[in-house]
Amino acid sequence: MNVCLISPRPNVKSEGSSSLFSNLGIGYIASLLSEDKHEVYLFDGNVHDLDKEEWMEFLTNSEYEVFGISVYEYNYFGAITILKQIKKYRSNSFVFFGGYYSTFNYSKILLELEMVDCCVLGEGELTCCELVDRLSTHSDWHNLKGIAYINEQGEVICTGSSSVIDHLDNIPFPTRVFHPRFLERISMISSRGCYEDCIICSVPYFRTNKHIRLRSPHNIIDELIYVKDKYSSITHIDFMDNNFLLAIPDKEEWIDVFIALLKKTEISIQFSVFARPVDVCFHKRKLQKLREVGLEMVFLECHSYSDRQLEFLCKNTTVEANNMAVTALEEYGIRYNIQLSLFEPTTFLDELVQQLISLNTIFLNSNLDEGQLPISFHKRVYPLSKSNFNDYYVKNNLSRHNYYKDTQMHSLEAILSDWQSLIGKIYRSTIKRRQFLLTDLNFVIDTCKRLPELNERGLINVHLNNWQQHILESCV
Ligand code: SF4
Numbered sequence: 001m002n003v004c005l006i007s008p009r010p011n012v013k014s015e016g017s018s019s020l021f022s023n024l025g026i027g028y029i030a031s032l033l034s035e036d037k038h039e040v041y042l043f044d045g046n047v048h049d050l051d052k053e054e055w056m057e058f059l060t061n062s063e064y065e066v067f068g069i070s071v072y073e074y075n076y077f078g079a080i081t082i083l084k085q086i087k088k089y090r091s092n093s094f095v096f097f098g099g100y101y102s103t104f105n106y107s108k109i110l111l112e113l114e115m116v117d118c119c120v121l122g123e124g125e126l127t128c129c130e131l132v133d134r135l136s137t138h139s140d141w142h143n144l145k146g147i148a149y150i151n152e153q154g155e156v157i158c159t160g161s162s163s164v165i166d167h168l169d170n171i172p173f174p175t176r177v178f179h180p181r182f183l184e185r186i187s188m189i190s191s192r193g194c195y196e197d198c199i200i201c202s203v204p205y206f207r208t209n210k211h212i213r214l215r216s217p218h219n220i221i222d223e224l225i226y227v228k229d230k231y232s233s234i235t236h237i238d239f240m241d242n243n244f245l246l247a248i249p250d251k252e253e254w255i256d257v258f259i260a261l262l263k264k265t266e267i268s269i270q271f272s273v274f275a276r277p278v279d280v281c282f283h284k285r286k287l288q289k290l291r292e293v294g295l296e297m298v299f300l301e302c303h304s305y306s307d308r309q310l311e312f313l314c315k316n317t318t319v320e321a322n323n324m325a326v327t328a329l330e331e332y333g334i335r336y337n338i339q340l341s342l343f344e345p346t347t348f349l350d351e352l353v354q355q356l357i358s359l360n361t362i363f364l365n366s367n368l369d370e371g372q373l374p375i376s377f378h379k380r381v382y383p384l385s386k387s388n389f390n391d392y393y394v395k396n397n398l399s400r401h402n403y404y405k406d407t408q409m410h411s412l413e414a415i416l417s418d419w420q421s422l423i424g425k426i427y428r429s430t431i432k433r434r435q436f437l438l439t440d441l442n443f444v445i446d447t448c449k450r451l452p453e454l455n456e457r458g459l460i461n462v463h464l465n466n467w468q469q470h471i472l473e474s475c476v
Contacts, residue, residue, distance in 0.1 A: 001136040002039045004064040005030050008071075008078035009045030021187040022047055024240065025099065026070045027174030029128045035172055036129055038136070045078060047179045055082070059089035066132055068120070070099040071109075073384060080113065087115045094135055096147075098124045100206055104385035106148035107156045118149040122206060123192075125171065127162045164207065168192065169219040173226060183233040187240045188223065190215050194242040196276075199314045199388045200341060200381050203242055212246060217258035221265060228267055236296070237271040243301075244273035247282035255286050262293045272297035274339075277325035278317050287332040297335040297369060300325055304342060305355040312346050314388070319358075330367050337369035338362065343380040343413070344389075345398060348406035353448045356441060363437055370433045374440035376416045377427075411455055415447055415464070422468050430475045439474050443467045 007023035022044045030040045041064065050058060067086050071079045079097065086095055097109055098120040106119040118141070120127050127146035134141040142149060146162025165171055168191075176186060193212040194203050227234055245251070262269075271294050280287070280298065287295070302322040304310050310317055329336045338359075342352060356375065362368065380403060383393035392398075404410055423440070430436050447454070447463070454460050 001066055001132055002041075002062075002064045003033055003066045003068065003132055004041045004043060004062070005033075005068045006043045006070065006079075006082060007045055008069065008075040008082055009049070010074045010078065021185070021238065021240070022177045023070055024174050024187055024189060025124070026068065027176055028171060029068065029098075029125050030175040031172040032125050032129050033132055034175070036133065038132055040175070042175050042177050044177045045075070047177045052085070055085045056089060059085060062090070064090065065093055066135060067093055067095045068124075068128060069095065069097050071097050071101040072099050073101055073382070076101055083113060083115055096120050096128075096131065098128070100202060101385060103206060104202065106158065110148060110150050110156050114150070118147045121146050121148060121158070122161060123164045125165060164213075166213060168213050168215040173223045176227075178231070183231070185236040185238060186227060186231075186234055187238045188220070189241050190220055190239055190244060191241045191246065195246075195248075196243075196316055197314060197388070198316075199312070199392065200344075200384065202384045202386045202390075205386045212248070214246075214250070214254060217254060217261050220258065221261045224262075224267060224269065225265060228269070235268075235270060237269060239271060239273045241274060243276055243279060245275040245279040245283045247276075247279040252283070252286070255283065255290065259286075259289050259293050268294075270294045270296040272299065274299045274301065275325075276301045276315075276317060277321040280325035280328055281321055284328045287328060287334060291332050291334050295334055297337065298329060299339055300329070300336045301339045303340060305358045306351050308351070309342075309344070309346065309355075313341060313344070326362060326365065330365055333367060335367050335369050337372055340373075340375075340378060341381050342375070342378055343409070345381075345392075345396070345404055347404060347409055349408045349412065349448055349451065352409075353445060356445045356448070360438070360441055360445070363434075363441060368434075372433075372437055374427065374437050375444045376419050376423075376440050380413070408451055411451060412448060415451075415454070415460060416444065418460075419443065419447075419464060419467070422464060423471055426471060426475060432475045436471065436475045439467075439471050443471070 005026040007026055022042070023046075026042060030042050033040045069079050069082060083095060086093060094117050095115060096118050097116050102109060102119040103121045106121065109116055109119055120131065124146075127144065130144055131141055131147070134144065141147075142157070143159065145159050148156060148158040151157050191212055191214045193207050195212060197204050224237070273295065275298050277300060280300065303313055303315050305319050305322065307319050310319070326336065342355065359375070363372070381389060383390040401410070427436055446467070450463070454463055
């Protein structure tokens with residue numbers, strides 16, 4: 001069958017919201033479908049930027065019979081736009097939605113969008129292959145495990161969870177599409193699943209259990225050799241696992257084998273990983289060797305510099321662990337980017353100031369990534385579907401205008417939004433990123449400290465203009 005798998009663009013383009021990597025989820029499905037002799041085209045909105053006219057041309061000139069759309073919170077409206085185009089120009093095609101948003105919101109989607117024939121739930125590889133096989137032989141697909149659809153009576157039917165692939169080495173390497181301006185980096189995964197249960201996250205609920213599955217180091221190195229052979233321009237791999245440095249005993253030996261195999265290939269490659277501070281500490285003794293074989297950057301999931309807030313976020317870590325991880329990465333000369341979730345409903349102003357003062361010291365460290373996001377650019381924590389934070393949000397009747405317990409945080413947020421509009425252009429053009437980061441941090445601290453006075457005396461515009469002048473002088 002001719003199948004088109006689509007990853008729509010994010011709804012809104014904003015700082016850091018768009019990825020230049022192709023979607024690995026549909027990349028894996030594409031490879032499996034191709035193995036089953038289906039013709040698959042991968043359309044990635046991050047790479048192919050089509051307007052409405054171009055979509056019309058693409059669809060009218062194509063012969064796709066099945067369309068699968070990967071849907072997340074961030075691209076839902078983009079998915080709807082594409083769905084309407086598909087049904088307009090290829091009205092007889094079969095369309096299914098998959099991905100996180102579809103898994104957790106299938107009833108809403110099916111009831112709102114009757115053009116969607118079914119939703120594929122959870123990890124979709126096995127279900128998609130079986131679905132397309134059945135469609136190609138005109139067999140009934142309604143009793144397939146792992147889907148939801150609307151029956152003739154208008155009821156939403158969910159057929160339950162499908163099985164997941166236990167042995168990740170058994171699936172073919174994912175199909176990738178490349179952005180023409182971004183030919184040096186690819187994304188990869190070394191594992192699936194996570195053993196934590198952070199309040200803001202829906203990962204633990206997507207995969208039906210917390211069982212962590214690791215690819216073998218051999219399988220990863222084989223993929224690396226394959227991609228280097230096929231695309232010689234690749235110099236960097238971004239491991240997109242939820243947590244590359246898992247703090248489990250199996251992972252210690254895994255890392256040793258990975259290092260040994262990578263050395264043996266003599267391939268020169270750099271790589272970055274996501275890791276929690278406690279896991280960096282757990283594998284501290286391996287950092288030196290990982291660096292020697294190319295570990296270049298760690299996206300460090302610190303989230304907060306307040307133990308109280310870390311507990312609220314169910315991060316199962318501490319400020320002390322954050323500091324120890326940063327010290328270790330500094331010691332071994334590994335770059336790091338600190339991931340933060342500072343703005344959530346229980347954030348209060350005084351505590352925020354204390355955290356920002358701690359960050360002021362860390363932002364001076366030599367191995368901090370130049371791409372570290374300025375504090376004022378951080379967004380409030382969003383209630384992702386199915387996350388425990390979503391339950392908290394609903395239970396406490398939170399909304400856009402009733403989000404923070406400390407109402408001063410709403411005023412601060414409004415000022416930061418104006419500040420961002422004023423300085424966004426400077427940020428995009430400056431090469432003095434570190435200076436910008438520090439000046440912005442000091443702006444936020446100063447604003448927090450002076451907030452009552454600024455609000456009461458209507459001094460906000462003067463304050464913004466003064467700091468804008470300051471940032472222009474120091475960063476341009
Ligand atoms: S935020 Fe990261 S560590 Fe926490 S549950 Fe999600 S994937 Fe796991």
